[in-house]
Amino acid sequence: MLTNVTLEEACELITGNLIPLPGQSVALAEAAGRVCYQDIYAARDLPPCSQSAVDGYAVAMGDEVCNQFQLKGNLGPGDYPDFSLAPGQAAGVVTGGPVPPGTRGVIPWEFAEVKGEYITTTKALNPGDNIKPRGEDFRRGDIVARRGNIVGPGLVGVLAACGNGKVKVFARPKVAVLGLGRGIVPYHAVPAPGETRDCNGPVLEVLARREGAEVLGVETAGHMESAGGRECLKKLLRKADVVITTGGAASGAYDQALDLIRQTGARVLFWGVRIKPGSHSGAAVLDSRLIVSLSGNPAACVVGYHLLVAPALRALQGLDPQPARFDAVCKNRWPKKGGTRRFVRGYISRNQNQWQVNFLPGQKSSMLRSLIDYNALIDLPAGHPPVEEGQRVSVIPLFTL
Numbered sequence: 001m002l003t004n005v006t007l008e009e010a011c012e013l014i015t016g017n018l019i020p021l022p023g024q025s026v027a028l029a030e031a032a033g034r035v036c037y038q039d040i041y042a043a044r045d046l047p048p049c050s051q052s053a054v055d056g057y058a059v060a061m062g063d064e065v066c067n068q069f070q071l072k073g074n075l076g077p078g079d080y081p082d083f084s085l086a087p088g089q090a091a092g093v094v095t096g097g098p099v100p101p102g103t104r105g106v107i108p109w110e111f112a113e114v115k116g117e118y119i120t121t122t123k124a125l126n127p128g129d130n131i132k133p134r135g136e137d138f139r140r141g142d143i144v145a146r147r148g149n150i151v152g153p154g155l156v157g158v159l160a161a162c163g164n165g166k167v168k169v170f171a172r173p174k175v176a177v178l179g180l181g182r183g184i185v186p187y188h189a190v191p192a193p194g195e196t197r198d199c200n201g202p203v204l205e206v207l208a209r210r211e212g213a214e215v216l217g218v219e220t221a222g223h224m225e226s227a228g229g230r231e232c233l234k235k236l237l238r239k240a241d242v243v244i245t246t247g248g249a250a251s252g253a254y255d256q257a258l259d260l261i262r263q264t265g266a267r268v269l270f271w272g273v274r275i276k277p278g279s280h281s282g283a284a285v286l287d288s289r290l291i292v293s294l295s296g297n298p299a300a301c302v303v304g305y306h307l308l309v310a311p312a313l314r315a316l317q318g319l320d321p322q323p324a325r326f327d328a329v330c331k332n333r334w335p336k337k338g339g340t341r342r343f344v345r346g347y348i349s350r351n352q353n354q355w356q357v358n359f360l361p362g363q364k365s366s367m368l369r370s371l372i373d374y375n376a377l378i379d380l381p382a383g384h385p386p387v388e389e390g391q392r393v394s395v396i397p398l399f400t401l
Contacts, residue, residue, distance in 0.1 A: 243289070376398055
């Protein structure tokens with residue numbers, strides 16, 4: 001077992017022991033937000049035939065300039081032409097409707113005047129005007145999504161237009177959360193003197209769902225004896241791909257996380273990470289299942305989730321586990337100089353074509369205040385001096401901006 005590893009070593013140990021989950025076919029309406037398991041190709045040309053881009057008149061032109069056309073027929077919504085146009089002929093068409101063979105362009109209705117069997121126009125028309133050619137959007141066989149792409153509303157629209165009723169996506173990681181801290185009770189319970197409501201479990205449940213996971217349950221076992229905690233952890237490992245434990249990860253007399261994990265037969269990958277908050281974190285694997293132990297302090301627990309668990313959930317779904325990073329300008333000061341590498345909760349925003357970040361109040365590991373508004377982690381290297389307003393720092397965005 002490795003101890004006191006760097007963050008990069010911890011992430012490499014975790015992701016290096018994971019295998020992406022298998023694929024599953026889901027209904028198109030349920031695919032949004034899921035990750036494509038394989039490349040997807042257009043099953044047909046889009047549009048499937050030449051269509052009008054406007055309501056108006058499809059016309060056939062010869063080489064000569066012509067502003068009068070004989071009206072051969074009218075096509076309404078849902079009609080398909082059973083005739084073609086010869087030079088000098090026209091047909092009424094609707095937006096998105098097919099145009100007859102022989103069409104060279106479409107005159108918008110507002111630029112046409114109908115007199116008996118003829119239409120006239122004063123607007124110059126070039127070949128191809130107001131026509132959507134067959135396959136203009138996609139040709140049959142064109143790739144529309146790659147393995148690892150997230151299914152968004154636009155892709156759903158393309159697949160619906162191609163007639164795809166199902167999409168093959170990565171299975172959702174199944175996640176369970178187990179609170180091990182002594183005296184921790186479910187948040188909906190009334191705590192007795194000396195007990196504390198569990199806030200980590202509900203926060204982790206929401207965060208894991210945002211990462212695409214299916215959360216099987218949130219339990220607490222801090223009140224159990226060692227045997228009870230071991231059996232509870234084993235039960236969760238039988239049904240979950242990832243079990244997150246919170247609390248009991250330090251080395252005090254009442255900390256039980258490491259001992260319980262060893263009792264399951266899991267192989268411990270590391271224990272302790274050189275970061276603050278969240279130094280009391282560890283990970284283990286049992287067969288193909290991952291256990292990540294996080295601190296019981298709320299802020300340290302959340303930071304540990306973003307840095308250790310979220311990359312694992314992304315890797316299981318075939319995504320790049322590494323978070324995005326960019327520089328941002330500080331809008332306020334961070335007066336403390338660094339010892340251990342620190343991840344500070346911040347709020348990033350865009351102003352005058354540059355990213356800005358605020359250090360949020362309430363940065364103690366035990367505090368919840370900074371978690372209300374945070375949307376980024378500010379990565380301050382080990383031994384950093386105090387950070388001044390206007391200085392550039394490295395940030396990890398956490399949520400959609």
